[in-house]
Amino acid sequence: MAGGQFELNVGGRHVAIRLVEGDRILASQGLLWGRVVYAGGSLGGLPNHQVAGLNDAIAGVVHAHRREVTAKRLQEEEKRNLEEATRKAEEERRKRERVELYRSVYKQIRAWLIQVGQLLQESKEERRWVTHEQQMALWTARPQISVRDHELDALLSDQALREAMGIKLEDAQQLIRFWRADWAKHWQNVNEAFTQRELHGENALLSRVEKRPLNDEQARSVICFDNRVQSLASAGSGKTSTMVSKAIYAIHRGFFRPQEIVMLAFNKEAAKELAERAEQAFVRVGMNSVTVRAKTFHRLGLAIIGYATKKKPRVPDWVVKDKLAIEKLEVLVDGLKDGSREFRNRWDLFRIVFGRDLPAFKSMKAPAKAGRKGGRFSPILGEPVKSLEECMICNWLFYNGVDYKYESRYEHDTATEAHSQYHPDFYYPAIGLYHEHFALDERGQPPAHFEGYLEGVQWKRALHLKHGTELIETASFQIRENTWVEHLAHELTSRGIKLDPNPDRPMPDGRQAPLSEKKLICLIRTFIAHVKSNCLTKEELLKRVDGLSSEAFKYRYRMFLDIVWPVMGAWNEALEEVEGIDFEDMLVQAAEHVESGRCVPKFKLVMADEFQDASVARARLCRALVNQPGRHFFAVGDDWQSINRFAGADVSVMTDFKQFFGSGQLLKLEQTFRCPQALCDVSSRFVGKNPVQLPKTVVSKTPAVGPAVRAIMVGEAKRVQQSIVTFLEQLVSGLADGSVPKEKGRLIKVYLLGRYNDEESYVPEDWKARFGQFIELSFLSIHRSKGAEADYVILPGMVSMKRGRSFPSTMTDDPVLGLVMPGGDSYPFAEERRLFYVALTRARRTVVMYTVRDRVSVFLKELVQDGALEMEDEQGAMVRLNPCPRCTVGDMTLQKGKYGEFFRCTHFPACDYTASKKKPAKKSKYWGKRFRPKRS
Numbered sequence: 002m003a004g005g006q007f008e009l010n011v012g013g014r015h016v017a018i019r020l021v022e023g024d025r026i027l028a029s030q031g032l033l034w035g036r037v038v039y040a041g042g043s044l045g046g047l048p049n050h051q052v053a054g055l056n057d058a059i060a061g062v063v064h065a066h067r068r069e070v071t072a073k074r075l076q077e078e079e080k081r082n083l084e085e086a087t088r089k090a091e092e093e094r095r096k097r098e099r100v101e102l103y104r105s106v107y108k109q110i111r112a113w114l115i116q117v118g119q120l121l122q123e124s125k126e127e128r129r130w131v132t133h134e135q136q137m138a139l140w141t142a143r144p145q146i147s148v149r150d151h152e153l154d155a156l157l158s159d160q161a162l163r164e165a166m167g168i169k170l171e172d173a174q175q176l177i178r179f180w181r182a183d184w185a186k187h188w189q190n191v192n193e194a195f196t197q198r199e200l201h202g203e204n205a206l207l208s209r210v211e212k213r214p215l216n217d218e219q220a221r222s223v224i225c226f227d228n229r230v231q232s233l234a235s236a237g238s239g240k241t242s243t244m245v246s247k248a249i250y251a252i253h254r255g256f257f258r259p260q261e262i263v264m265l266a267f268n269k270e271a272a273k274e275l276a277e278r279a280e281q282a283f284v285r286v287g288m289n290s291v292t293v294r295a296k297t298f299h300r301l302g303l304a305i306i307g308y309a310t311k312k313k314p315r316v317p318d319w320v321v322k323d324k325l326a327i328e329k330l331e332v333l334v335d336g337l338k339d340g341s342r343e344f345r346n347r348w349d350l351f352r353i354v355f356g357r358d359l360p361a362f363k364s365m366k367a368p369a370k371a372g373r374k375g376g377r378f379s380p381i382l383g384e385p386v387k388s389l390e391e392c393m394i395c396n397w398l399f400y401n402g403v404d405y406k407y408e409s410r411y412e413h414d415t416a417t418e419a420h421s422q423y424h425p426d427f428y429y430p431a432i433g434l435y436h437e438h439f440a441l442d443e444r445g446q447p448p449a450h451f452e453g454y455l456e457g458v459q460w461k462r463a464l465h466l467k468h469g470t471e472l473i474e475t476a477s478f479q480i481r482e483n484t485w486v487e488h489l490a491h492e493l494t495s496r497g498i499k500l501d502p503n504p505d506r507p508m509p510d511g512r513q514a515p516l517s518e519k520k521l522i523c524l525i526r527t528f529i530a531h532v533k534s535n536c537l538t539k540e541e542l543l544k545r546v547d548g549l550s551s552e553a554f555k556y557r558y559r560m561f562l563d564i565v566w567p568v569m570g571a572w573n574e575a576l577e578e579v580e581g582i583d584f585e586d587m588l589v590q591a592a593e594h595v596e597s598g599r600c601v602p603k604f605k606l607v608m609a610d611e612f613q614d615a616s617v618a619r620a621r622l623c624r625a626l627v628n629q630p631g632r633h634f635f636a637v638g639d640d641w642q643s644i645n646r647f648a649g650a651d652v653s654v655m656t657d658f659k660q661f662f663g664s665g666q667l668l669k670l671e672q673t674f675r676c677p678q679a680l681c682d683v684s685s686r687f688v689g690k691n692p693v694q695l696p697k698t699v700v701s702k703t704p705a706v707g708p709a710v711r712a713i714m715v716g717e718a719k720r721v722q723q724s725i726v727t728f729l730e731q732l733v734s735g736l737a738d739g740s741v742p743k744e745k746g747r748l749i750k751v752y753l754l755g756r757y758n759d760e761e762s763y764v765p766e767d768w769k770a771r772f773g774q775f776i777e778l779s780f781l782s783i784h785r786s787k788g789a790e791a792d793y794v795i796l797p798g799m800v801s802m803k804r805g806r807s808f809p810s811t812m813t814d815d816p817v818l819g820l821v822m823p824g825g826d827s828y829p830f831a832e833e834r835r836l837f838y839v840a841l842t843r844a845r846r847t848v849v850m851y852t853v854r855d856r857v858s859v860f861l862k863e864l865v866q867d868g869a870l871e872m873e874d875e876q877g878a879m880v881r882l883n884p885c886p887r888c889t890v891g892d893m894t895l896q897k898g899k900y901g902e903f904f905r906c907t908h909f910p911a912c913d914y915t916a917s918k919k920k921p922a923k924k925s926k927y928w929g930k931r932f933r934p935k936r937s
Contacts, residue, residue: 006018007062009044014046016039018039025039026038027039028055028056028059033049034046034048035051035055037055096165099162100162100166102147102148103148104166105147106148106153110146111176113139113142113143114176114179114180116139120135124191125195128195128198128254129226130195130225130226132226132227132228133665133666134228134631136188137664140184150181156173156176156177157170157173157174157177196224196225200217200221200224203250206253209285209286210245210246211282215239215246216239218238218669219238219243222247222635222668223243223246223247223250224250226251227664228632228664229662229663229666230633230635230636230665230666230668231612231636231655231658231666231667231668232636232637232638232668232669233639233640233655233667233668233670234639234669234670235669235671235673235697235699236639236641236673236838236843237675237676237842238670238673238674239670239674240610240637241274241610243637244264244608244635244637245264245282247608248279248293249282249286249288251606252291253288256606257605259291259292261604262294262605262606263293263294263295263296263301263602264276264295265297265298265609265623266297266610267298267611271788275295275610276292276293279292279293279295298588298622299316302588302590303316305595305602306582306590308594309599314587315580315581315582316587317581320576320583320584327519327522327523329572329575330522330526330568331518333568334518334522334568341567344564344567345504346502347563348521348564349400350400350560351516351521351557351560351561352514352515352517353515354397355393355556355560356396356514356521357515357516358554358817359389361550362448362477362481363552364552365451367451368388368451379392380392381395381396382395382398383395383405383407386407388438388440390440390480391426391438392515393480394485400502400504400506401490401502402501402502402506403500405427405428405429405430406427406428407426407427408425408426409428410422410424411424411425412468413464413468415464425461429493429498432496432497433470434472435465435471435472435473436474437472437473437474437475438475438476439458439477442476442478473489481556483556524815524817524818525564525565525569528561528565528818529568529569529572529585530584530585530648531818531821531822532821533586534589539562539566542562542821545820546559558816585618588616588618589618589621592618592622592624595628604626604632605631606632607626607627607633607634607635608634608635609634609636609638610638611637611788612638613639613650613652614643614645615651616649616650616651616823617649617651620651624661636655636658640655640656640695641694641697643655643835644787644832644835644836646822646823646832647814647822650823651823653823656694671698671699671700673700674701674703675790675842675844676699676703676842676844676845677701677703677706677845677846678701678705680710680841680844681700681842683710683841683870684699684841685697685698686867686869687834687837687864687867687869688834688835688837690828691828691834693828693831703845705846706741706742706846706847707846709847709848710841710847710848710849710864710870711849711870711873712850712861712872712873713728713851713873713874713875714851714852714853714857714873714875714880715853715875721797721798721853722762722763725851728795728849729768729771729778732793733771733774733776743775749777749792751777751779751793751794752778752780752781752786752795752844753797754780754786754794754796754840754843755780755783755798756796756798756810756836757798757806759806760798761780763797763798786843789843790843790845791843791844792846792847793844793846793849794840794841794848795849795850796851797851799850799851799858799860799861801856801857801858801859808860809830809836809837809859809860810833830860834860837860852872855894855907856892857882857884857892885907885914886914887912888912892906893905893914894906894907903915903916904916
């Protein structure tokens with residue numbers, strides 16, 4: 002038997018028979034031989050005497066096989082029973098675990114929802130805003146459940162699971178519905194419901210906290226007590242009223258004690274006004290003994306430093322007053338120059354030679370046509386030259402006492418049919434040397450738009466070879482790499498010229514260095530202030546220089562830094578000598594003391610006025626003050642009125658408020674109590690074109706009195722003052738005969754606002770004697786007018802000029818300030834547009850603007866194009882504008898030329914656009930077109 006088979010060998014024959022067929026095998030005796038019979042056949046030839054034994058053997062094997070099969074079957078059956086029992090036990094275990102899992106998840110969610118419910122109940126009972134801080138705390142505590150969100154649906158679909166957990170279907174439905182709720186929207190709805198209840202419940206207080214009841218926008222800003230609230234306030238929308246009312250509401254409701262509130266302003270006058278307005282409001286609501294602190298940022302910073310260090314520093318007078326600061330720096334710079342020849346050389350070389358930045362090589366202005374003499378850039382000595390690079394070379398030659406001639410006639414006659422007489426760039430008469438400065442890069446190529454320039458270079462070189470005259474060259478790439486000084490010095494001194502550097506060499510009458518001592522000191526004063534405000538190091542600034550575009554004049558930036566650091570070091574030493582501090586260090590150090598915990602002010606409500614003018618340092622201090630739980634920050638401002646970038650204001654703290662403070666509610670005060678709607682529309686449409694700014698819709702219920710805006714063109718600048726007198730005469734005449742309404746209990750207020758301080762000269766000297774019975778006339782710069790208002794506003798200087806003072810100003814910051822100043826947005830005249838908006842929105846009735854023929858401000862042109870106003874002359878007749886279609890800055894004026902009359906842009910030579918008299922510029926949007934103002 003093998004492999005579950007019988008194996009029989011009978012007489013040499015082999016047969017395999019399955020054991021299961023064993024009971025069908027039978028051996029029997031025959032006459033002589035036995036035979037084995039099996040299923041499927043038989044075998045003979047078996048000796049008879051072996052038959053009986055074979056049958057017994059077969060029976061034994063079959064019996065044993067049956068026992069084995071039976072045992073195996075029992076064993077397998079037992080195994081199956083065990084496996085079934087195990088499976089059922091495992092299934093029961095999984096069911097129990099699933100029930101426990103969902104029971105645990107259910108408890109976690111339910112416990113969290115109970116916390117939510119408690120907060121909702123407490124906020125409702127205590128009449129409080131559900132703050133972002135509270136919302137984030139709950140969101141952080143929200144359990145990380147161990148089932149996926151869609152698996153929660155088992156609580157709805159599996160009745161057996163709910164029965165095992167002992168919960169009802171409606172309970173599961175409610176739990177899952179709240180768990181999956183849009184909580185951001187839910188908190189918003191909860192706070193809106195709270196606001197509605199408070200507006201109604203506190204109406205009595207909100208109606209009398211100011212002289213007139215707060216409007217809905219103001220009341221909402223007062224009631225909103227999220228941790229970070231940004232109130233975007235339109236001009237004349239009552240932001241001071243809102244701040245004062247918020248303090249009163251917070252104390253009235255018991256949110257904070259008076260000493261836990263501080264209102265921050267940017268100067269003493271503003272802080273004083275806040276304090277006075279708060280005092281009046283507290284009396285008005287019967288809280289006579291209550292006071293709230295109103296401080297300047299600097300005064301608060303000084304107090305923090307004194308508390309943290311136990312030694313309050315002093316602020317020297319020469320820090321407080323700009324004039325004294327400049328005078329102090331002049332003394333410090335003189336000391337540095339006296340003590341270091343190296344510093345003196347760097348200082349003088351920078352202001353005399355490197356005082357102006359260079360345009361990118363690729364954007365250089367193409368050279369003038371051959372034969373045209375003169376240029377736009379005036380060096381210290383000699384006639385104007387045609388490029389800034391040539392101007393630098395001229396000033397370097399002057400600084401070193403080198404006699405040169407600019408574009409003098411070449412000693413040989415070169416005029417031909419194709420070429421006019423040659424005038425080399427420079428000629429040194431002492432050694433008979435010519436010098437050409439070529440606009441070429443390191444590969445010897447000019448800017449792509451310099452058509453035919455390279456041919457001219459080759460022609461000049463060939464000309465000198467032909468006549469045997471000596472020529473040296475410098476190139477633009479040498480200027481930018483600053484290898485030109487060494488190269489030019491070598492070329493000159495090797496030929497016998499002696500260099501005599503002298504910064505005190507007398508200058509021709511009326512001439513001055515590209516950067517005067519005072520201007521350079523003012524530039525450094527501004528630079529140092531920004532360096533300190535932003536906590537910048539020398540290494541960081543050098544990295545910024547390295548990161549500038551390859552087109553930037555990086556050598557000038559590095560040269561400037563080389564003179565800034567010694568001056569800044571001397572400034573800091575002067576402060577240490579008197580144990581003093583400047584305003585920038587004051588803010589930075591105060592913030593550091595609060596951040597480190599050396600001083601923890603107890604203010605729980607911090608309010609900042611005019612936040613659009615906040616620097617990074619001021620914003621940092623505010624953030625430090627409210628960085629602990631339970632603190633609230635309320636910032637009021639208008640990015641449309643951000644006009645102090647030069648003083649460190651960074652409008653991004655308004656436009657990117659959430660990024661800076663981490664969270665924030667944005668509320669808007671869009672109703673103005675000052676300007677009539679027509680003036681709101683004109684000013685908002687103008688300033689709102691900049692897409693970087695925050696949008697808002699300014700509305701007004703102030704009734705119109707006369708036209709919102711007027712623009713009067715005079716023939717020449719000296720006529721402006723007389724035209725202003727004419728306007729005042731007409732105004733006073735109307736007030737006298739009643740055609741112009743008076744203001745009860747006061748004189749009509751008129752502001753004359755100047756883009757520049759010297760525009761005060763437009764104020765009529767005898768205005769008080771002639772008009773003082775009816776009006777009060779004051780001059781303010783537009784920058785200082787922010788926050789003020791008058792019935793009528795006069796803008797006397799709405800002009801655009803090639804040189805001099807324009808509005809918008811075409812003067813740009815020195816590029817080195819770009820290393821440290823807040824980034825301005827790229828919209829054209831962005832900050833000047835906001836300054837114009839400030840000027841327009843000072844008026845309660847009318848803004849009257851004056852311009853000069855052929856010098857009309859681009860802002861006025863834009864208003865005319867937009868249909869906001871019509872230009873009028875002094876007699877009130879409409880005037881048509883003919884702006885240049887190319888630059889839009891200049892106007893097309895009639896000129897007489899060799900071939901007759903033609904129109905040319907008044908912005909020439911910066912713009913050389915011309916047009917035929919017979920066929921004027923068709924591209925102009927204004928040409929010969931009559932525009933009508935849009936009516937509200």
